[in-house]
Amino acid sequence: MQKRSILAVFLLAGLATQVFAAATSDIGRVKVASGIASIVRGGQAIAAKPGFALQKGDILRTGKDGRIGATFYDNSRFATGPNSSVTINEFLFDDTTHDGKFVTQVDRGSLAIISGQIAKKNKDAMRVRTPTALLGVRGTRFVVDVKGS
Amino acid sequence: MRNKLVTAATCLILAGCAASTGVSLLPGEKDDQGQQNETGAVVVLDPGSEQDIRVIDQANSRSGVKGSRVAVKSVTPEVLEAKYGALLTTLPRKPKTILLYFKPNSLELVDPSKIDEVTSEISSREGADIQIVGHTDTTGDGPLNDEVSTNRAKAVITLLAEKGVDISIARASGRGERELRVPTGDNIANDENRRVEITVR
Numbered sequence: 331m332q333k334r335s336i337l338a339v340f341l342l343a344g345l346a347t348q349v350f351a352a353a354t355s356d357i358g359r360v361k362v363a364s365g366i367a368s369i370v371r372g373g374q375a376i377a378a379k380p381g382f383a384l385q386k387g388d389i390l391r392t393g394k395d396g397r398i399g400a401t402f403y404d405n406s407r408f409a410t411g412p413n414s415s416v417t418i419n420e421f422l423f424d425d426t427t428h429d430g431k432f433v434t435q436v437d438r439g440s441l442a443i444i445s446g447q448i449a450k451k452n453k454d455a456m457r458v459r460t461p462t463a464l465l466g467v468r469g470t471r472f473v474v475d476v477k478g479s
Numbered sequence: 480m481r482n483k484l485v486t487a488a489t490c491l492i493l494a495g496c497a498a499s500t501g502v503s504l505l506p507g508e509k510d511d512q513g514q515q516n517e518t519g520a521v522v523v524l525d526p527g528s529e530q531d532i533r534v535i536d537q538a539n540s541r542s543g544v545k546g547s548r549v550a551v552k553s554v555t556p557e558v559l560e561a562k563y564g565a566l567l568t569t570l571p572r573k574p575k576t577i578l579l580y581f582k583p584n585s586l587e588l589v590d591p592s593k594i595d596e597v598t599s600e601i602s603s604r605e606g607a608d609i610q611i612v613g614h615t616d617t618t619g620d621g622p623l624n625d626e627v628s629t630n631r632a633k634a635v636i637t638l639l640a641e642k643g644v645d646i647s648i649a650r651a652s653g654r655g656e657r658e659l660r661v662p663t664g665d666n667i668a669n670d671e672n673r674r675v676e677i678t679v680r
Contacts, residue, residue, distance in 0.1 A: 354650075359680070361571035361606045380606030381648075397569045401680045403610070403650070409569035425610070425652055436500075442566045444508060444573075445519065454522065461498040463544040464526040468534075469519025473503040473563050 356383040357421040358406075362399030365412070367392045390416040392439065404430060406446035406456070411475075414439020419459075423448055432456040440475040443467065499543060503559055506538040508573065523549050574680040575600055578660075579635060581673045586634040589670075594635075598642045600679040608680050611635055611651040614658060616672040617665045621655055629653030635675045 360369070363378040370389035376382070378390070378398050390398045390410045398410045404423045410416050415437040423430035430448035434441070436458060445467050449456040454466035460476045502523075507516030520536035523544050533549040535542050539559060542551040577597050580589040588594065601607045613632035615624040632651045640646050661671045 359606050359608050361604070361680075362569050364569075381608075382606070397566075399569045399571045401571045401574065401608075405574050405678070405680065407571050407573075409566050409571075411566045411569070425612070425650070426654065426657075440563075440566055442563065442570055444570060449519075454524070457524075460500040460544075462546060463500040463502075464524045464529070465502065465544075466522040466524050466531075467519075468522060468536075470507040470516065471505040471519070472521050473501075473505070473566065475501045475503075477499050477501070 354383075355385050356403075357386055357418065357423070358384045358400050358402030360384065360398060360400050362397065362409070365392065365396035366394065367396040367398045369398075384418065386418055386421050388418050390414070390418075402432070402446060404428070404432070404446040404448045406432065406448065407444045408434075409442040411440035411442075414441065416441050427451075430455055433459065435459045436474050436476050437461065438476050440473060442471075442473045444471050445469055499545060502535055502542045502544055503554075503563065504535055504538060504540050504542075505559060505563075505567075506556075511573075523547075571680070572604060574678050576676055576678045579675045579677065580670060581631055581675070583668060583670075583673065586630055588638075591638075594638050594642065597639065597677050597679065598644060601644060601648075604679065608648045609639075609650070610678040610680070611649055612676045612678075613651075613653040614660070614672060614674050614676065615656050616669040617656045617659070617663055617667050619666075624655035625653055627653075628655045631675050635677065 360378050360382040361380055363380060367378040368375040368391050369378050369382060370391050384400060392398060392410055392412055392414045394412055396412050400408045417435040419435050420431050420433040428447045428451040432448045445456055449467045449469055453468060456467035458465040458474055502521055504521060506518050509515055518538040520534050522534045523532045525532055525547055532547050535551060539554055539556055540551050541554045542549055579593055582589055611632045613628035615628045632653050636646055636649060636651060659672050661669055663669050
């Protein structure tokens with residue numbers, strides 16, 4: 331049997347094409363937010379809510395009792411604790427090859443990370459900077475906290 | 480000793496040295512079968528040369544890091560739980576991947592009811608987003624299979640939209656015959672390779 335190109339009539343072809351265009355600069359989404367929790371983009375603070383699409387350069391910022399959980403497109407997961415400021419400096423991810431680069435800066439507070447496909451594919455492609463350290467991520471689950479800056 | 484002097488001097492110049500960084504390494508997450516995954520590692524890099532200074536790979540450890548100085552100590556899981564329990568519960572749920580199989584040379588699902596598993600997974604998660612990746616078996620040539628895999632992904636988007644899913648939460652691609660679930664030679668029909676993988680995050 332010979333495979334032919336299967337042509338379908340897509341009722342929602344316009345929508346489907348838009349999903350494939352992937353001209354989006356989104357890199358992940360907020361999944362959990364509580365207390366004083368915002369995303370700072372271009373100097374403006376936006377209240378963090380589940381479903382909010384994150385972009386490179388965004389700062390996850392929390393106040394007293396604030397928390398933000400986010401999942402990125404390489405399946406990495408973040409949780410920021412109270413009184414934290416975490417900047418996503420770089421996020422590049424190729425869905426096809428899983429090559430990428432993920433650089434995060436923790437200026438204060440705490441960040442729990444479960445790393446995803448970027449760290450799995452290439453050693454040290456995922457990095458975390460703090461005021462006193464540069465860390466390379468070689469997998470799985472850890473917490474970084476920064477005190478007294 | 481010399482390192483310490485250099486660090487101290489740098490502190491005087493740059494200030495900000497009141498800051499300290501803690502790195503706590505936890506055991507790997509349990510997988511879907513409840514098996515404990517391996518503990519990973521975090522490596523402390525020299526901020527200038529980016530060379531390895533120290534690999535932290537001990538589960539249930541807590542390390543203090545200041546530039547090139549690293550002090551690792553063991554802690555009990557209870558201590559980590561007390562300190563970071565609330566933070567760890569803020570981590571989003573693990574993404575879930577669901578496989579949808581297709582009839583040969585077709586955009587029809589083998590089991591159309593399987594799409595409901597996807598929609599219920601989406602509605603069980605706050606702020607969900609999905610990744611849809613189409614695949615084929617190795618019958619036919621590469622470019623044709625790129626097209627077929629893309630059309631399979633589009634067929635799934637259409638089905639989800641018909642179920643009322645807001646597809647602005649979707650990202651989709653077709654990978655043709657590049658990523659076989661069951662390795663086969665060329666021109667081999669295979670039920671398990673003819674699929675769309677949907678990851679719900």
